[in-house]
Every structure is written in C-alpha cells, then in structure tokens.
Amino acid sequence: DAPAEVADQFECTLVWMADEPMLPGRPYWLKLGARTVGATVTEPKYKVNVNTLEHLAAKQLTLNEIGVCNIALDRPLPFDPYTVNRDMGGFILIDRLTNATVGAGMLHFALRRAHNIHRQALDIDKAARAALMGHKPAVLWFTGLSGAGKSTIANLVEKKLHAAGCHSYLLDGDNVRHGLNKDLGFTDADRVENIRRVAEVAKLMVDAGLIVLTAFISPFRAERALARGLLEDGEFIEIHVDTPLEVAESRDVKGLYKKARRGELKNFTGIDSPYEPPVAPELRLDTRALSAEQAAEAVLALLRERGLIGG
Template structure:
C-alpha cells in the first residue's frame, strides 16, 4: 500500500511540475450584446474538461431553470455568474475564468457588450495578450465591434481573433464569412491592427471550437482552441527593455539595512549595475538584490525584489529606479488618451488624483484636443468627455513624475484618474509624450519672496473666498471688508466675479466646464497676489466644491479662508437686483446656479454668514474679527 501511495504522490508531483512549467495566455472575449461571448468561454471550459461532476450537475440544473437551449446545456451559464445577468441574458461585469489544456494555461476575461459597460471592458483588456472579438454572422460588424477593436488597439493588444459566431444560423455560408472578414480588416487597418486571425464558429454546436468542422470544409485555418494553444506570446509587449522598478515600499527594519521594494516592471538588474533614481536624478550602484529565498545574482521583469544601493540616496514610495544609461523621462505635462468611465463628465481644470505606477499626484486636464467617433474614426471637437467617450487631451500634474510613453511601457505609461472626494476611478489613460513646455519652462528663483513682501506690508497674506448663490450678498460684504482693511492701512485687492468676466475671463461662458475654468483662473491669480503679500478677497458663486478645494490647495495651509454667505434660494431670488432669476425662470438664461445648475454648499467653511440673521455691516465686522484672531492683521 505504501508503494502505491508513493507512486500516486510521484504522479501528482510530476503533474504539478509539468503544470507549473506551462506558459500562461491571458485573453479577453468582447463584442456586441448577444454575440455569444459567454457561450464561447463556457464551451472552452467544457471541452478542456475543467469542470467537476458537481459543477456539471449544477450547470445542467441551471440550464433547465435559466437556459435558452430547450433543456440542453447552456454553456453561457458557466460564466454569467451574476443573477442580474441570468435574468437579462447579458453580461454586465467582467468574469474571469481559469482553465488549462495539456499545452497551456489560460485566464480569460468575459467582458460586457453594452456600450455603458465600456469601462468594464477596459479593465479586462488591460492585462490581456490576445483579444477574441466576436461577431454575430447574421449582424456583421457593428458599432460595438468597432468600439471594442479601437479600445483593444489603444490598450496595445496586437493579436486579434475575429470569431464569426453563429455560423449555423447562416447555413455556414462562405460568402457571409468573406464579407464580414473583408469589412473588419478594412476597419482594422485604420486603427493599426494587422495580426488578425478569422475563424468561423458555432459555439453552441461546437463547430471549429476544438475540432475542425465538417460544415466549413472551405475553411482551412486553426480552430479557436488550436490558435489559443499555439499562438506566440510576446512577453515584452509594451514592457520595454530598460530597467524600471517603481518603488512600492522603503524597507528599514534596522539601522543596518535600507532596501527599496517593488515589482520590476521591465528590464533586468544585477548587483553592480548603475541605476538612476527618478525624478530626483541621483545615481548609485546596486549593492544587493534581496528576495524571499535569499540574494539573487539577477532579477527580471515580473519579480518582486528589494534592492539595496551602495550610496545613501533619498528614495520614497512612487520613485522609479531606472537603468542609468536608459532612464525614464521626467515631466509634469503630457498629451494622453483618456477613456472616461464616470457618469459625471470630465471637466477641464477640475482637480483629480492621478495614479501612475506606485505614485499618486494631483492632476487636471488642461485642454481636451478632440474626442474620437469610434464608428467613423472622425476627430470631433470637445470641451469635455462624457461617460465612455474617448479623447486625446493635455494633462498637467502638480509635480514632475518619471514616465515612459504607453506604447513603450504600459506599466510606466498607463494611469488612472480618481475622484478626490469619492475615491472612485473615473478614467483610464495612456501617456503619449511630454509637452515641450514641460521641458522648456522651469521655476525661476527670486530673492524677494512672499515672507519679505508680507513683512514689508506688516500683515499675513491670505485669500478670503466668498461663495454663495447669486444675490446672497457676497460682493456687498466683500466690498465692506476691503473698506475696513483699507481704513486699517492693510494692503488688499478684491477680485469680483462680474468684474473679472469683463477682462481676464471675458472669453468664458456659463457652462459647467467654463465655470470650472473661471474659478481655476481666479485661484491662480489669487495665488500670485498672496505671493505678493496681499490679503485677497474673491466674490464668486464658485458652485462646485472640487474647484474650491483646488483654489485652497494653491496656497499654504492656513492662508485660505472660505466664507460661505449662506442665503436661502427664495431670499436670494427675492432680491434679484440684476433680474437674473426672472430670466432664468423664463428659460432665457441657461445654467443658472440654483435654478438649472447645482450649488454645492461648503461642508466646513472657516466662516458661515447667514444673511437672514446678520446685516452686511455686521457680517463684515465678523470677518475682520476673525482676521485679527488668526493674526492676519493687528
């Protein structure tokens, strides 16, 4: 018995060793709704014999309850795990499945077909080596086929299987196959897809899935499984040859050890190699490569390691250790492609968080250059991006970061945008190149700084940011505050919303995007005035919290004082000195705050003034009292 047990253990060990040595192919299935993506994956799982008896029993039961094949096995149910999907008969989330054959291991992502789930498709495609794009033989190439193909090309997938499914419903017509193949290849040329393998399928009947079908004797190419088992995997695709190690953690367990941990994104490294730390640009030599099992003589892309350096170099999370003779670029302004994933539109000037590798910085889109109509490949003018739209934009960061173009290295060239308030991912992007001005424009050192200017004036500089509805009394109170400051011999300047729109911002309208840009410009001007040592007062509706947070972030802690002039809408409307509310109610004035455009009140303002309780004079006195209490004026 012991001998038999030893044989079984040996067989298991040999099997596991062989399994471990198999290559891994990641691929996605995508296409329009009901093209049969889930059925294709279900059939592959079934044919690869990766299902246990209890799973087969469960799928047979589910097929009778949920299936659409008259009681026969509905292979799509092996993948459509969400109840909502089963009830609707569609896929609404990315479903990942693992399976294996004698030749290779696979991870497949079944991505949604509906346009509103484009963001899910991007998630599934981000790590794939091959895209299987399904087309219903009855419908041909659709808008979603083009959309997903364009996204595949953006992500950098170069191997594409055009799977023309449901051939049984067109009598396995070679003419239909040729027409769809020709139409798709013509479109693929426009987006740079050249490595295309077209396969006629019936996932339901099993034609050309794992064995050549007698129904398509005119087809002499591979089966779908045959292609997936034998296609070459480009391990360095969008990876680059030079060393890139984004630092994830600085390991300092004791005074004698200081290592820099991370996953090698590209290239290789050996002890003695010269490296450059970016963005600082400091250079050193690799002393040791520490891994779980001990020191390594060489480490390559895909390995998680800890590097120690020969010199004491200041390195933090988010820095990138690069090859000294082939470093990454460093810049703070870029051209990029952005796929917008949020219900709220992307607005130029609005601050977001940008995550690139292990580094997170503040960023804003400075200028959308155009958006792409993926059906016609036409470039359309755009001031913002809506959900699932794809655009080429300029983007600015609050500091310089190391990067590579996405087409050279996806790990150091791909990023996500995050909403600062909700922490939701709102966009995914690919860096193209640094803008020229990012290299040519540098901060100039000056000898007279903000402290010297403020000392000369005998005051502490600050921004008093008055916000509230139109008619709340912002300008009236701000004007009274400035008169009091002037009487006290203080140096100030009032930036009023209406006055600024006569000059600096006269080119802006009142759309949501223009309002964001209006506040951004005022925030930058206020920052310069604070640097001049002034007490700056601004009186703007500034309806959005995100832009007020941006204005606050431009100056030092404690220098931004948000004054919420809190007046109920009916009270503000009853004043209506300029007649704006009447115009808005008649529909003559669009995007008017409080009527057809929202106002987001401050959550924690430094001062809240209720003008139903305080007169403008008393409100001004409160502001002056607060300035004295905080030491801005004597």
C-alpha cells in the same frame, strides 16, 4: 540604456468612466505606478468614434468616450510612453472629493514645454513682501448664491481693512468677467475655468503679500478645493454667505432670477445649475440673521483671531 523621462505635462489617450463629464481645468488625482499627484486635463484635442476611429471635435468627454488630451500635473513624474512600458505609462484619474476612479489613460509623450520651462529662483519672497505690508497675506473666499450678498460684504470688509492700514484687493465675479475672463460663458466647463484663473491670480496676489478678497458664486466644491490647494495652510479662508434660494431670489437686484425663470438665462446657479455648499467653511454667515455690517465685522473678528491682522 533607456532611462525614464521626467515631466509634468503630457499628451495622452483618456477613457472617461464617470457619469459626470470630464471638465477641462477641474482638478483630479492622477495615479501612475506608486505615485499619486494632482492633475488637470485641458480641452480634448479630439475624441475618437469607436466604430469608425474618426477623430471628432470635442470640448469635454462623457461616459465611455475616448479622447486625446493634454494633461498637466502639479509636480514632475518619471514616466515611459505606454507603448514602451505599460506600468510606467498607464494611469488612472481619481475624483478628489469622492476618491472614485473617473478615467484611465495612456501617456504618449511629454510636451516640449514641460522640458523648456523652468522655475526661476527669486531673491525676494512672500515672507519678505508680507513683512513690508505689516500683516500676513491670505485669501478670503466668499461663496454663495447670486444675490446672497457676497460682493456687498466683501466690499465692506475691504473698506475696513483699508481703514486699518492693510493692503488688500477685491476680485469681484462681475468685474473679472469684463476683462480677464470676458471670453468665458456660464457652462459648467466655463465656470470651472473661471474659478481656476481667479485662483491662480489670487495665489499671485498672496505671493505679493496682499489680503485678497474674492466674491464669486464658485458653485462647485472641486474648484474651491483647487483654490485652497494652491495656498499654504492657513492662507485660504472659505466664507459661506449662506442665503436660502428663496431669499436670494426675492432680492434679485440684477433681475437675473427672473430671466432664469423665464428660460432666458441658461445654466443659472440655483435654477438649472447646481450649487454645492461648503461642507466645513472657516466662517458661515447667515444673512437672514446678520446685516451686511455685522457680517463684515464677523470676518474681521476671524482675521484677528487667526493673527492675520492686528487687534
């Protein structure tokens, strides 16, 4: 008489249990009953003062804080509100990299948009678009410190792709912040949202059949893993432009390191905000040993080796 609902977006109460804060937009695993799916938490609607039960404005949750949030899953799940069925309404959140439990929560109800928005079937798919392009689509994700040479190398690679008749687009970190992401700053939460948006745009461009190049510091492994997870196997190529901090700082073409050292630029990667280098990138470019031209040729060689472009 009361079948479980099925949805992929909910309001919930969330208790945060990790030392690192909950960052809106960061990917986690959500375990509900016997199912484990991908999940992201939006900004909390509010957090609760446990002493007075007062509702307080909040941008994130820290250790032992309780908040009411919206949460989105990567696929629909059957559920019951926690007040009806604890087994089908209680969940835990798990860190995707460490598998540690970082939060626990109670589902309230499905958001209306979870029932009102449906996938539209399209007759022209990614394979058909790629066939017109004459090459396979992919994302070349350049990551590294500011000043490592990501934009320079990515620009050279795109010039070579263009000369070879390949269809491509370069999403550059600074350029994107002039438009799509002009509303974001440089806090950890803003960096997470910056990369989430770029990853979704890159996915759409891959669906259009393009070779997409992204040049972003993208300092956190979790968000790079999110970008990889949006694509099919073989479509995401992580390229670590590996430049030691002292070398990148010595270049300082934009004068950003000097500002950061003077305390004028907060949350600057490598100075007062961490950079988490890739553990197993598809390609590592040591810019102490390679020129920008040599690095670009190494990228093209990898694309040919993987059959993404012609020889």
